[in-house]
Amino acid sequence: MITTSLLSINGDRLNDSINRLARIGKQPSGSICRLAFTPEDLQARYLVQQWMVEAGMSVKTDAAGNLIGTYAGKENIPALATGSHIDTVPSGGRFDGVLGVLAGIEVVRTLRDNDLRPRHPIQVIVFTDEESSMIGSQAIAGTVLLNAPEQYKPKVGESIQACLENLGGNWDDLATAKRTRADLTAFVELHVEQGAVLENTQAEIGVVQGVVGMVREAIAITGQANHAGTTPMDTRQDALVAAAQIVLTVQEIARQMPSRPVATVGYLTVSPNAVNIVPGQVELTVDMRDLSKNCLNQMRMQLKQAVEAIAAATHTAIQITPLLNVEPTPAMPQIQDTIELVCRELGLSYCYLPSRAGHDALEVGRITDMGMIFVPSQSGVSHSEAEYTSPQQCVQGANVLLHTLLKLDKIY
Template structure:
C-alpha cells in the first residue's frame, strides 16, 4: 500500500483528495514546493485527433451537427474513452452522456465537468472536443494516479450545445413541448434527436436537477476570440457568460423609382438602416467595457438596383455580462433610431428574437482557477465569455467556473479553428488542479 497524504487547502486546495494505490504511476499530489499534477498531454492530443475523424470535411473541419450519424459515432467513441478512463458512462433521459466516478463521501453532491462534441455546420475540431476530452483525460489521470476525490465526479458530454444548449438546459431548466418540437440542423426535432441519441423525451424529469444538486461545474473551452493570443496569455479565467439580447429590426420607408424620385423626396429604408448600423457601432463603443453589438443580418426589399428600398429587415444583437447594461444600450439605440426615422421619413419596428440572461461564474471558483494556473506557471486574464456555453445553464444549479485557452487568430466555428497542443495541455492541467481544489472545498 502506498502512503495516504493530505494537504492543506490553503496551500493547494486539493486537501481532501485521497491517494489510492494505482500500480506503477506516481501518487504524490505535490505541494507548494512540488510540481503540480499533470495529465497525459500527448494522449489528450491523440484523442482529439481521433475524434476529429467523425464528420470530417474536406476543409479539415467537421460537420457534426447534433443528431447526425457523425454525432452519434463521435459519442460512441467518447463513451469508449470514458470506459478506458474507468468512468461508468450512461446516457440520461435528455441524451447527455454522463461518465460517473464514485467519491469517498457518497453523501456529497457531485462535481460535474465536461463540454460537448457536436459542432456547427462546417465547424472546427476544438469547440467542444477540447473540454470534453480534457475532462475524460482528467478522470483517466485521477484513475492512473490513484486519486479518489471526496465528491462523486461526473464527466458530462452535453448533447446539442450548438443548436441551443438543449442537453444542459434539459437538466438545469427543463424543456418545453415547444422546444422539444423545434427542428434542429440535422432535420430532426429535438425530441426525435434525443431518442436518436438513446434518451427518452417522455422521461426528461428523471434527468432534471435543481439548484444545490451539484457541488460545482467546471468547463474547459477554447476562447473563440483572439484576446488571449493577442495578449500572450495562457489561461482565461471566465468572469461569466454574457447575456444576449437579439431583435429583428424592420425599417419601413417607401419603395420608389430610383431614377424619377429626387433625393429630397425619398423615404429610403436602406439609408435609415445604414445609419442604424453605424449608430449601433457608435453607441456600443461609446463607453468602456467588453460589451459588443452586432447587426449580422440585413436585406433590402424589393432589392433591385433601380428601386429605392421600401423595407429593410435586419437584426440587432447586444451582449454583456451585465443585463442592465444591455438594457441601457438597447434603450439608447431605440432613442437614436427614432431620430434617424424622423430624419429619413421611415419607421423602425422591433421584435425580440431571443434573450439569454448573463451567467456570472462563482468568484470562489475563479480564485481556484487562477491559483491553479499560477501554480502551473501560467499567465491568466479575467474575461467574459462572449459565446454561450452549457456552463451558463449549470450556473443555475451550483458554483460554476470556466477555463479558456487561446484560439489562434480568434477564429471559431470554422475549419480554421485552432488551438496549439501546448495550450490544450495547459488547459487540461488547470482543469485537473481546479477540480482537486474544488473537491477540497470552496474558500469561504
C-alpha cells in the same frame, strides 16, 4: 502515492484522444462535420463512452441524451462536474467542445492512474446539441421548453422526439434531466477561446468572468419605394438611409458603454433592391452581448430612443420585434480565484476575460456555481478547419482543469 500538487495529466494520451475523435466526421477539406444526432455523432458518443468506462466511470444517458460519466468519490455528496460537447457545426474544427470533454476524461484517468479518490464524485458530461438547440444543458438547467418541441429543430430533419430516442433519451421524460445543487456542487468547463484575446495578450490561460447575455432584435423599416431619378432628396422616405443610421447607432451605443459590450447588425435585406429605385423596405437584425444585464437593458433603451428619432427624421415607420433575450451567467468569483491560483502555482500566465460566445456553462451556471477556463485559439479562428490550439496549450488547459477540480474538492 503521488502528492496531488505534483500531478500532471498524460499529454500524449490527451492529444491522441483529440486526434482519434477528429477522424469521425472528417471531411476532405479537413473540417469536421459531426452534427448532433447524426450517425457520426452517435459513433463519437460511443467512443467517448468507451473511454469513460475504461477510465473507471459509470456511465448513463439522461432523458435529454446527455452522456454522463461518474467517477465515484469518497463521500456521498454532490458531484463536481466538468465537460462540454462533441457535436460540431457543418464545417467545424477538432477542438471546439471536444477539448473540454476529453480533458475531463483525462482528469479522471490521471486520478485513477494514481489511485486517487476525491471527496466529491467527478462527473464528465457530454451535452446534447450544443451547436444548435443547447437542449442538453437547458434540460439540466430546467430551462428547456417542455411544451414546445417544435422550438427544437434538429438539422438532421427528424423530430426532436425521434432524435432524442436515437440517443437513448426521451422527450416525454425530459423534466427528469433537471439537476440542482443537491446533484452538482460546481461546474467547470474548459474550452478553446474561439477569439484572439489570449493570443494578443500572450496569456496562456483565460480566467473567464462569465458567459455574456444576448439580446437579439429584428427591425423592419418601411419607407416609400420611388423613382431614383425623379424623387427629390428632401421628399424621400428612404428606408435604407434609415437603416444606415441605425447600423451606425448600434455601433456607437456599444462603443460608449464602459463595460465594453459588443453589438452587431449581421443581417440586412433591401427591397426592391434595384439600382434605380429608392428603397422602400429594409429588414435587419441587431445582436447585443455583455456580461451586465443592466448594460444590455440600457443598450436596448438607447436603441429604442434612437430608432424613434431616426424614424421621425427619415419619415419612415420602424418596428422593433424582440427575437432573443438570454440573461448573462457570471462565473463564481471563488472559482475564478481558484483558477488564478492554479495558474500561479503552475507558472502559467493568465488574463481575465468574458466569454462572448455561448457555451453549455451559460445554462449550467443557472443552477450551480460555474467557472470556465480558456486556452488560446490561433488567430482567433473557430468553427473552421483552420481552428488550432497547440498540443502544449491543450495540455496546459487540462492541467489547470485538473488542479482546479482538486482544489474545489477541498473548498466545497
